[in-house]
Amino acid sequence: NAGVTQTPKFQVLKTGQSMTLQCAQDMNHEYMSWYRQDPGMGLRLIHYSVGAGITDQGEVPNGYNVSRSTTEDFPLRLLSAAPSQTSVYFCASSYGAGITDTQYFGPGTRLTVL
């Protein structure tokens, strides 16, 4: 198993540009989520999904969209990038709803918005 994969690993955007961060898992996990990690802030939940076709907002959803058309993929879209979205983004997945099940994290995408 490849586990949780994220692409790209690094990305530089200009303010106002759009892009999609890709996340895929091959473990047949139902639960997937996106976090952003900022210095001194820990990880903060952006959006999560408990299964295909179901998504919900986390702590910091503004400026981000998600969709879950398949069990395997959970892309994160930035419609109009802002410098405040400069961060490291982590995708995670788990078999169940994330309570008793271990969450597996991807290697992260480092995004810089100029």
Added chain:
Amino acid sequence: AQSVTQLDSQVPVFEEAPVELRCNYSSSVSVYLFWYVQYPNQGLQLLLKYLSGSTLVKGINGFEAEFNKSQTSFHLRKPSVHISDTAEYFCAVTHYSGGGADGLTFGKGTHLIIQP
């Protein structure tokens, strides 16, 4: 609402010495507690978790944590650290809201620095 406080942003320790990384939480409902480790330029890995039962939880790499409900704490300990333990450690909490987990709430992290 739930929150997690990691009292130390950085903890320097000599190799083979014991270490304790502190974590306190606040929540109005029953919680589930986790410790994750992040090695440089990598994603997070689960060290251990407390769901129920024994308050002393053993994890990977020789780490353990004790859940103390009266103190609302979940401190992480290791009796003897190694250079390879140098990493960022995150305490996290979640609770079951009926419709499913709301995701993890993380502390700001503690950077464990092992000195030779």
